[in-house]
Amino acid sequence: MSAPHGTNLAFRLNSISQAIAATAGLAGVVVLISWVLRLPGLNRIHPALGTMGSHTALCFALASTGLFLLRAEHTKSWKRRVAQALASLVIVISVLTLGQWYAWGFGIDQFLQGGIGHIFPGRMPVATALVFLAFGLALLLLDVEVRRWRPAEFLSFTAALIGLLALIAYGYSFISVFEISNRRPLAFHAVLLLIAFSFGILTARPQRGLMSVVTSHRIGGMMMRRMLPAAVGIPVLMGWLIMEGQRGGLYPSVLSLSYYTLSIIVIFSTVTWLTAASLQRIDIQRQKAQQQVRRLNAELEQRVVERTAQLESANRELEAFSYSVSHDLRAPLRAIDGFSSMLLQDHRQELGPKGEDHLQRVCAAVRRMGQLIDDLLSLSRVTRNEMRPETVDLSAMTNEIVADLRRAEPDRLIHVCIEANLRADADPNLIRIVLENLLGNAWKFTRKTPQPRIEVGVSRHDGRRAFFVRDNGAGFDMAYASKLFGAFQRLHGPADFEGTGIGLATVQRIIHRHGGRVWAEGSVGQGATFYFAI
Amino acid sequence: MTKGPILLVEDNPDDQKLTIRALKKNHITNDIVIAEDGVQALDYLFGTGEFAGRDSRQRPALVLLDLKLPKIDGLEVLARLRADERTKMVPVVILTSSKEEQDLIKGYELGANSYVQKPVNFLEFVEAAGRLGVYWLMLNEPPPA
Numbered sequence: 047m048s049a050p051h052g053t054n055l056a057f058r059l060n061s062i063s064q065a066i067a068a069t070a071g072l073a074g075v076v077v078l079i080s081w082v083l084r085l086p087g088l089n090r091i092h093p094a095l096g097t098m099g100s101h102t103a104l105c106f107a108l109a110s111t112g113l114f115l116l117r118a119e120h121t122k123s124w125k126r127r128v129a130q131a132l133a134s135l136v137i138v139i140s141v142l143t144l145g146q147w148y149a150w151g152f153g154i155d156q157f158l159q160g161g162i163g164h165i166f167p168g169r170m171p172v173a174t175a176l177v178f179l180a181f182g183l184a185l186l187l188l189d190v191e192v193r194r195w196r197p198a199e200f201l202s203f204t205a206a207l208i209g210l211l212a213l214i215a216y217g218y219s220f221i222s223v224f225e226i227s228n229r230r231p232l233a234f235h236a237v238l239l240l241i242a243f244s245f246g247i248l249t250a251r252p253q254r255g256l257m258s259v260v261t262s263h264r265i266g267g268m269m270m271r272r273m274l275p276a277a278v279g280i281p282v283l284m285g286w287l288i289m290e291g292q293r294g295g296l297y298p299s300v301l302s303l304s305y306y307t308l309s310i311i312v313i314f315s316t317v318t319w320l321t322a323a324s325l326q327r328i329d330i331q332r333q334k335a336q337q338q339v340r341r342l343n344a345e346l347e348q349r350v351v352e353r354t355a356q357l358e359s360a361n362r363e364l365e366a367f368s369y370s371v372s373h374d375l376r377a378p379l380r381a382i383d384g385f386s387s388m389l390l391q392d393h394r395q396e397l398g399p400k401g402e403d404h405l406q407r408v409c410a411a412v413r414r415m416g417q418l419i420d421d422l423l424s425l426s427r428v429t430r431n432e433m434r435p436e437t438v439d440l441s442a443m444t445n446e447i448v449a450d451l452r453r454a455e456p457d458r459l460i461h462v463c464i465e466a467n468l469r470a471d472a473d474p475n476l477i478r479i480v481l482e483n484l485l486g487n488a489w490k491f492t493r494k495t496p497q498p499r500i501e502v503g504v505s506r507h508d509g510r511r512a513f514f515v516r517d518n519g520a521g522f523d524m525a526y527a528s529k530l531f532g533a534f535q536r537l538h539g540p541a542d543f544e545g546t547g548i549g550l551a552t553v554q555r556i557i558h559r560h561g562g563r564v565w566a567e568g569s570v571g572q573g574a575t576f577y578f579a580i
Numbered sequence: 581m582t583k584g585p586i587l588l589v590e591d592n593p594d595d596q597k598l599t600i601r602a603l604k605k606n607h608i609t610n611d612i613v614i615a616e617d618g619v620q621a622l623d624y625l626f627g628t629g630e631f632a633g634r635d636s637r638q639r640p641a642l643v644l645l646d647l648k649l650p651k652i653d654g655l656e657v658l659a660r661l662r663a664d665e666r667t668k669m670v671p672v673v674i675l676t677s678s679k680e681e682q683d684l685i686k687g688y689e690l691g692a693n694s695y696v697q698k699p700v701n702f703l704e705f706v707e708a709a710g711r712l713g714v715y716w717l718m719l720n721e722p723p724p725a
Contacts, residue, residue, distance in 0.1 A: 372678040373648045379700045380677075381594035387702040388601065409701075416700035427681075 056252035056261045060117065066246030067113040070239050074106030096233035101170045105139055105178045106239060108132045112185045113246055119189065119254075130186055137182035143175040171232050173208050177240050180205040184247050189254075196255035198247060206244035212237045214282060218289055265328060269321060276317050284309045361430075368426045375419050383412040414546075418534075421548035424479075425533065428555050433473045435560075440468035440481065440513060444502050447482055451489050460492060465503035468513060472580055476556045483549040484515040484576050490543055491519035491574070510579045518573035522566070530566055553578070584641035585611035586717075589621040589657065590675075591649050598702065599644065599675070602709030608717060610641055618652025621645075622660055625667050639670050642716045645692075647676040647683055655686050662691045669723035671716055 079085070081100040112132040115125045170178070184201035212232050252261045260270050284306060292302040386405045394402060444464050452458075470477065485500070492498035501516040522530065522537050529535045533551040553576075557564040560580040568574030586603070590596050596614055603612065615621035621643075623629035627636035643661070647654035654674065661667045673694040674687045687695050696712065699705050 369678065369680055369682075372680050373676070376677040376698070376700055377592050377595060380598065380698060380702070380705065381592075383700055384594065384598040384601075384702040384705065413701055 053253075055263075059249040059252040059257075059261065063246045063249040063252075064114065064117050066242050066249075067110045067117070070106050070243050070246070071110030071114065073235070073239055074103045074108075074110060077103035078107060096236070098233040098236045099170055099174075101139060101143065102174050102178075102233075102236055105136050105170070105174075105181075106243070108136050108139075109178065109181045109185060109243065112136070113243075113250060116185065116188055117250060119251060133182045133185035135182075136178050136185070140170070140175040140179040140182060143170045144172065144179070147172050147175070173212065173232060174236065174240070177205040177208050177244075181243060181247065188247070188250065191255060194255055196251070198251075199255050199257065202244045202247040206241055206248075209237055209241035209244060210278075213241060214285070217282070217286055265325065269325065272321055273317065276314075280313050280317075281310060284313065364426070365430065368423055368430075371419065372423055376416065379412050379416055379419075383409055386412070418546050418548075421546045421552075422533075425548050425552045425555065428476065428479065428552055429559065431475075433476065433559060435471050435473050438470055438472050438474050438477055440470055440477070441466050441502075443474075443478055443481055444468070444485065447478070447485050448500075451485065455489075458489075458493075458498070460489065460498040460500060463499070463501045463503075468502070468504055470513065470580055472560055476559070477580075480553050480556050480578065481515075483553050487549060487576075488515055488517035488519065488574075490545070491521075491538075492517050493519070493543070495519050495573075505577075507577065507579065512577040512579040514575050514577045516573065516575040521568040521570050521572045521574050523570050524568065527566055527568075531564065583610070584639060585613045587613050587615060587621065587624060587640040587643045589615045589618070589643065589649065589654065590646045591616050592646075595646070595698070598705060599709060602702075602706040603713055605706050606710030606713050608710075608713040610717060613640065617650040618654065618657045621649075621657050622652065625661060625670075626664065636666050639667065641671075641722065642712075643670055643672045644675045644712075645672055647674060647678065647687070655683075655690060658687070658690045658692060671720065671722065673712060673716065675712075 077098045078100060081103065109132070112129040115121065115129040115132075121129075180201040184198040184205075187197045187201070190197055216234055216237065248257055251257060259266050260274070261267060262270075288302050288306045288309065291297060291305070292299050297305065386408050389397065390402060390405055390409075397405065441464055448462050448464070452460075485502075488500045492500065495518055497518075499518045502514070503516075504511055504513050506512070520538065520543070526537055530537070531550045531554040532547075534547040535551075536545060536547040538545075554564050557578050557580060562578055562580030564576065564578040566574055566576045586608075588596065588599055590599065600612055613624060615624055619629065620631075623631045624634065625636065625640075627634040645654045645658060649657070654676070658672060658674075661670065661672065668691075671693045672691070673696060674683075674692045675696050675698055676683065677698055679695075679697045684695055694712075694716075696708060699708060
């Protein structure tokens, strides 16, 4: 959505902060040079707007450098230390200056140049000293945050308010308010720089503390960005207009405050009204969106319920189907086999050798059909039963299965090598079917191999653990690898190796149920390796 | 040898014939009563319906029970037979095509004494029938009458 907006804005604000630091720093250095080289004119814009003192210039240079060094939040430690040293220097200068004004004389104002008469051009006005004290502390505490409250922000606000007061006074009367109270005027350009610098400190960390509200892409941020400029700008502008009106004699001076108050009431009511209206619009949209989400959720839930019911019914039908296959398909087979056998037993003479051979073939086909039905049922059972995964010791299971195979065919000498401690999270019954099939295949297809060998272990494929069963038997042509796992797919004729072609389909179905993958490598006469990763 | 007839509950005439032949091949000479559905089986056992008047105290030596039957299925027959005083101790062997887990579990739950899947291969079937006969009619001591 508009998440990048907040980040973009933050990035722009941070750039502004850097620009302010650079400008204030440059201005400070230029003024400082003019004082040191005694080049009048560079330290003021217009005689009426005052002169920036040398210490003020020095403090601007120091504080700006500090702010510039601290522009990134995760700044290098040496930069941070230098910036902190500069900030401390600013604090020392402002504290000593305040001391000079009110109590002790350390002669801070004689630093850089001597006094001329009773005017000490170096000495900062009290207000400036206070502002720089705030700046120094703010820079020191720039990244301190206590429960989302940042002292640097409050210090900057204070400095900005002092600056704003001076600026408003300049704007309304072309005099420095502080001239009256503190014997030294604030230069106009110094005031502008002070306000800008406060802004620079605030915008240095646009996504922290109170500033995070300003840059937020949420509704609070939007309102803040709309209201805050109005809150600052409108009273200043109105004050100036009302004063001009009074100066121009449009109304008696006693009424100007009333006009001012009234105009502020009108304008702020309007702004508040407009903002409230747009908030209302947004809220209505949000509510609509919420309702839509709720409706979609309800629809989705309804759909899930329907789909589940469909699936359950499909499952029940499937179950009924296998049940019926199991019961009904076998009975006719049994009759064919039974009566064929009876014929063979009771009427051998009449049948003759040819007839006997035909009947033998009928019986063989029936048995094969019976085997197919059994295998098909076990394949469907694989997907119907509930899975109960646990940690299975594949090595031990392999040993048991191999022992069974050896018992069934005691005269076959096969070298079997099983890696120890093969463990997997799987349903023990299902994974046993997998191993039985793979080992049974390896057992079967090494029948014609002179020195049969079966290996069971684990290897890495694409960063995943894959168990494997490898044999040096008949193997297969990789061109048909994709057909290996299809039901009733066989790569060997029944004359070479018996089988129904269900085993690997069952293996694949079980591995898929575990969310895993099964594949094979091999070549004709060189043996085969079956991998499964679960 | 335990006297009394064998009650063969089987709807498929082929299977009836095959079973009878398999039993004969194994020299089991007990009478064989055939019930073609669940209703007939229960009528025979309790002397009702078409078997009205039969002395129901004459219990069969063995019941060979198919599961998939018209009208009343095998499991229901088993349940009713076990619920009745007269027949609750009769040896019942389920002899059926399926070895579906659900059938096995329900069969044993309802008190079947054995569960045998009819092999497709007739020679195996003959062998199985022989073993059943030897065990239930010769080796096994029947419940006291």
